[in-house]
Amino acid sequence: MLNSRFAKVAIAVLLIASFFTFAACGSKQPQSADSGNLSGNITIAGSTALQPLAEQAARMFMEKYPNVAITVQGGGSGTGLTQVVQGAIDIGNSDIFAEEKLDANTAKSLVDHKVAVAGFAVVVNKDVTVDNLTQQQLIDIFTGKITNWKDVGGPDMKIVIINRPASSGTRATFKKVVLKGQEEAQGFALTEDSSGAVKKAVADTKGAISYLALSYVDDTVKALKYEGVEPTAQNIIDGKYPIWSYEHMYTKGEPTGAAKAFLDFMMSDEVQKGPLTKLGFIPVTEMKTK
Amino acid sequence: MTVDKKYESKRKVADMFGRVIVFISALLLIIITVSLFLFVTSKGLSTFIKDGISIKEFLFSTTWNPDREVPAVGSLQFIIGSILVSAFAIMISAPLGVSSAIFMVEIEKKLGQKILQPAIEIFVGIPSVVYGWVGLTVLVPFISKHFGGLGFSLLAGILVLTIMTLPTITSVSTDAIRSLPVEIREASYALGATRWQTIRHVVIPAAKSGILTAIILGLARAFGEALAVQMVIGNRPVIPKSFLEPMSTITSIITMDMANTVMGSVWNDALWSLALLLLIISFTFIIIIKLVGRRGMYK
Numbered sequence: 001m002l003n004s005r006f007a008k009v010a011i012a013v014l015l016i017a018s019f020f021t022f023a024a025c026g027s028k029q030p031q032s033a034d035s036g037n038l039s040g041n042i043t044i045a046g047s048t049a050l051q052p053l054a055e056q057a058a059r060m061f062m063e064k065y066p067n068v069a070i071t072v073q074g075g076g077s078g079t080g081l082t083q084v085v086q087g088a089i090d091i092g093n094s095d096i097f098a099e100e101k102l103d104a105n106t107a108k109s110l111v112d113h114k115v116a117v118a119g120f121a122v123v124v125n126k127d128v129t130v131d132n133l134t135q136q137q138l139i140d141i142f143t144g145k146i147t148n149w150k151d152v153g154g155p156d157m158k159i160v161i162i163n164r165p166a167s168s169g170t171r172a173t174f175k176k177v178v179l180k181g182q183e184e185a186q187g188f189a190l191t192e193d194s195s196g197a198v199k200k201a202v203a204d205t206k207g208a209i210s211y212l213a214l215s216y217v218d219d220t221v222k223a224l225k226y227e228g229v230e231p232t233a234q235n236i237i238d239g240k241y242p243i244w245s246y247e248h249m250y251t252k253g254e255p256t257g258a259a260k261a262f263l264d265f266m267m268s269d270e271v272q273k274g275p276l277t278k279l280g281f282i283p284v285t286e287m288k289t290k
Numbered sequence: 291m292t293v294d295k296k297y298e299s300k301r302k303v304a305d306m307f308g309r310v311i312v313f314i315s316a317l318l319l320i321i322i323t324v325s326l327f328l329f330v331t332s333k334g335l336s337t338f339i340k341d342g343i344s345i346k347e348f349l350f351s352t353t354w355n356p357d358r359e360v361p362a363v364g365s366l367q368f369i370i371g372s373i374l375v376s377a378f379a380i381m382i383s384a385p386l387g388v389s390s391a392i393f394m395v396e397i398e399k400k401l402g403q404k405i406l407q408p409a410i411e412i413f414v415g416i417p418s419v420v421y422g423w424v425g426l427t428v429l430v431p432f433i434s435k436h437f438g439g440l441g442f443s444l445l446a447g448i449l450v451l452t453i454m455t456l457p458t459i460t461s462v463s464t465d466a467i468r469s470l471p472v473e474i475r476e477a478s479y480a481l482g483a484t485r486w487q488t489i490r491h492v493v494i495p496a497a498k499s500g501i502l503t504a505i506i507l508g509l510a511r512a513f514g515e516a517l518a519v520q521m522v523i524g525n526r527p528v529i530p531k532s533f534l535e536p537m538s539t540i541t542s543i544i545t546m547d548m549a550n551t552v553m554g555s556v557w558n559d560a561l562w563s564l565a566l567l568l569l570i571i572s573f574t575f576i577i578i579i580k581l582v583g584r585r586g587m588y589k
Contacts, residue, residue, distance in 0.1 A: 165525075
C-alpha cells in the first residue's frame with residue numbers, strides 16, 4: 001500500500017519534472033539561432049537600489065543569449081561587496097565606492113564598472129515654505145546648528161531631520177557631497193530604512209527634511225533647489241547640480257566571458273536609454289562631468 | 291501463513307523507511323540549530339575578541355558611532371528600548387488577550403468558536419510589514435496630531451506590538467483553557483459556585499501555566515519583532531524620556547544596517563553581537579516557558 005503510493009508520487013514528480021524540462025527546451029529552441037556561443041551562469045547581488053535595473057537588464061540579456069543564466073539578488077551594498085570579494089558571486093552591486101567600505105588592499109582586487117548615475121534631491125514637508133537652501137544652510141541644519149525653519153527664511157517651525165541609516169549609500173553620498181564629511185549631530189534625527197518610508201515620513205511630518213533619490217520624488221513632498229539649482233536629470237548631466245552618485249557593479253579582477261558581455265550590455269544604449277532611464281537613473285554614458 | 295509473512299516483511303520495511311526519514315529530519319534540525327548558534331556566537335564574539343571592545347562598553351554605554359574613525363558601539367539604549375517597548379506592549383496585550391480567551395471559551399462559546407477565533411487566527415497570519423505600513427500611515431500621524439511629538443515614538447511601537455502580540459496570547463491561552471477537563475468546572479458548579487467564581491478560582495488557576503506560556507510567547511515575539519517596529523519607532527539611538535519620543539530597539543538597528551555593512555568590519559561585528567544578545571534572550575524565554583510548563587497543575 002505504502003510502496004505503491006510512494007511509487008505513484010515518484011511517477012508524478014518525474015512526470016512534472018520532465019514536463020518542465022521539455023517545456024524549457026521547447027522555449028529555448030527557436031531563439032538560440034542568433035545567440036552565438038555565449039553561455040554560462042552569472043550571479044549578481046547587492047544594492048537594492050540597483051536591483052530592479054539589474055533584473056530588467058538580466059531579463060533582456062537572457063532573451064538575447066538563452067544559454068546564459070543570470071540570477072539577481074538584493075542584500076544591500078555591503079553584502080554585494082563582501083560576496084564579490086569572497087568570490088561567492090560574479091558581480092557585486094554597490095551604491096558607493098568599494099574604497100569607502102573595504103580596506104584599501106581588498107578594494108584593489110575589485111574592478112569598478114560605473115553603470116548608472118543616481119541623482120538625489122533634498123526634500124521637505126509641503127508646509128515648509130522654503131524653496132532653496134545653500135550648502136552652508138544644509139550643513140547647519142544637519143549638524144544641529146539650525147533647528148528652526150525661520151532661521152533659513154521659512155515659517156516658525158521646528159526642523160525634523162529624517163535620515164537614512166548611517167550605512168546607506170544615499171546617506172554616504174549626502175554626507176560626502178553636501179555636508180563635506182562633517183559629522184551629523186548625534187541622537188537627534190529620525191531614521192527610516194527605505195526610500196519609501198522616508199517619503200511617507202516627510203509627507204506626514206510637519207517641518208520634516210530629508211533626501212531622496214530623484215526616482216522617488218513625487219508631489220507628496222517638496223523638492224528643494226540646491227544653491228539655486230533645480231534637481232533635474234539635465235542639470236546633473238550638465239554638471240550644474242552636484243548631489244548624485246555612481247551606481248557600481250564590481251567584479252573580482254577583469255570580467256571574462258558572459259559577465260563581461262553582460263557588463264558591456266549594461267553600457268549599451270539598449271539599457272542606458274531603455275530601462276535605466278525609465279527607472280529614474282541617469283545614463284552614465286551621457287555625463288559631461290567627471 | 292506466507293501471505294502474513296509477506297505482509298509482515300513489507301510492514302517492517304515501511305517501518306524502517308519511516309524511522310529513517312524521521313531520524314534524518316530530527317538530526318538535521320539539531321544540526322541546524324547547533325550550527326546557527328555556533329555561527330552567531332562566533333560572529334558575535336569577534337567584537338570583543340578581534341576588535342578588542344570590552345563587553346562592559348558594549349552593554350553599558352550609550353555611544354553608538356560605529357561609522358566613525360574610532361568606532362564606539364555602546365548599545366545600552368537599544369537594549370533598554372527593546373525592553374521598554376515589549377514590556378509595555380505585553381502589559382496591555384496580556385490582560386486583553388487572556389480576557390478574550392476566557393470570553394471565547396467560558397462565556398460565549400458559539401460566538402467564540404465560530405467568529406472570534408477564526409478572526410484572531412487571521413491576525414496571526416498578517417505579515418509584519420503590513421502592520422508596520424499601517425502604523426506608519428495611520429498610527430504615526432494620529433499620535434502626532436492628537437498627542438503631540440513627531441508620531442514616531444515609543445508609544446507607536448508599543449501600540450503596534452500590542453496588536454501583533456494579542457493574537458498569539460489569545461490563541462495560546464484559549465487552547466490552554468479549552469484543554470482543561472470539563473469535570474473541574476462541573477465540580478465547581480456542583481459546589482454551588484457561580485460562573486464568575488468558577489472562572490476566578492478554578493479555571494484561571496488551573497490554566498495558569500498555559501496562560502503564562504502564552505504571555506511569554508507573546509513577549510518573545512515582541513522582543514524579536516523587527517520590521518513593524520522599525521518603521522514606526524523613529525530609530526533615534528537614544529534612551530527615550532517620554533512615551534512620545536523616538537527611540538531604537540535591538541532588532542531595528544540590526545535590520546537597518548546589517549545589509550549595508552561589510553562583513554568583518556567593527557560595525558558589522560557589533561551588529562552580530564546584538565544578534566547574539568537577542569538569541570541569548572530568546573533562549574532564556576524558551577527556558578522560562580519550559581520551566582513554567584512543567585509546573586502545570588493539569589496536563
